[in-house]
Every structure is written in structure tokens, then in C-alpha cells.
Amino acid sequence: MDYNTSREKLHLPEYGRNIQKMVNHIRSVNDKEERNNLAQALIQIMGNMNPHLRDVADFQHKLWDHLAIISNFDLDVDSPFAPPSKEDIYQKPESLPYKNAREVKFKHYGRVLQDMIRKAIELEAGEEKDYLIEVICNQMKKSYILWNRDTITDEIVFADFETLSAGQLQIPEGLKLREQRDLVQQKTTSTTRQQKQNPRQQLQKNRKRK
Secondary structure (H helix, E strand, O other): OOOHHHOOOOOOHHHHHHHHHHHHHHHHOOOHHHHHHHHHHHHHHHHHHOHHHOOOOOHHHHHHHHHHHHOOOOOOOOOOOOOOOHHHHOOOOOOOOOOOHHHOOOOOOOHHHHHHHHHHHHOOOOHHHHHHHHHHHHHHHHHHHHHHOOOOOHHHHHHHHHHHOOOOOOOOOOOOOOOHHHHHHHHHHHHHHHHHOOHHHHHHHHHHHO
8 A cells, every 4th residue: 555654745735746746757857948848837737726826926936936845945947036945944933032921920910900000100199190000909809800709808909909019009098999799790781781782783883983
């Protein structure tokens, strides 16, 4: 039995084994002029296999690059484009510097909220800073409820806020956060309103937004 596992590796499987056999045949031809003619004909065949790429910029360039890859960069023909190098094609991308998950002190609050606290630290003392602190604390309370489904007091939120700000922010005097039932009801009411809205109302609403 002739299994695929025992056959030559396909460098671009999307073109199939017959195309690779044609490329191998072109490589075996001694006359360069004939190799050029065969390569031109094969480029036409490869293009017909990918009609959706005809509107793509540099379509012919892509095909000649694919021909070089299929031949394992060992095809001596006169290409209208500079052939790619094997090193450039198979070059490994650089590793992305992912942020350390340990930087998030409280997973249920998230990294964005920590960024908001850092922004609040940079603000000068005043109404804007106090308002931002109130917004952050209410969001912390809401996030805690969504993740834990447990009762939480304002004192717990304020303590966590002090920890996240490393003591650089002070809770405005007399600040009282929204009730837990109000935070949950706000989300539930918004979802229910969207579900009750019929398609015609939703379409009219989207048109107004435009």
C-alpha cells in the first residue's frame, strides 16, 4: 500500500500532490528555456485553482512565491519577481511580552480597574477625583457581586480599594455606595428591556443611532 505518510512531504498541501509532482518534473528538466515555459504554464494552473485571489493585490507575485515554496526553494527559472528566501518564509515570530497575571491582585476586579485607580492617583484633589473614586468603588462592588454572588459591605470595598491604591487614595468623607439590589437590578432591567423590544423597535433604534 502507498500511504501518504511514506510519500514526499507536501510543502503547500492546499495545492495538492499533483502540483508538487509537476514542480518536481520541472526541476528535472535540463533545458532552462523549457523549464521557464513549464513554470509559466504551471503558474496559470495554480491561478485557476485560486480564483478568489484574482482581486488580491500582487496575485501573480503570491503565486511565484508559492511555486518557490513548493519546490523547496530549488527551482532555477526566470521569475518576474525576486524569489523569497527560505529563512524569511520560515522565520519564527518574536515572542510577545505577555503581562504577568500575578500583577492583578484581585481577579474579580480585573486589570482595567487597577488602571483606573492609577489614573485617579494622578489626578489633582477635587470634585473630579472624588467622583472618579466613587465610580471606581461602585464598579468594584458590582464586579464583586457578579463574580461571587455574596453579600458585600461598603467597608470591604473601601478596604480593597485602599489595598489596590497602596494607600495613595482616600475615600471621600461620607461616601455611600449604591445598594447591592440596585446594582443587580440595573443589569437585569437593561437585559429585560432588550428582550421585550420587538424587531421593528430595535431597527428604528439602530437607525436613530446612525
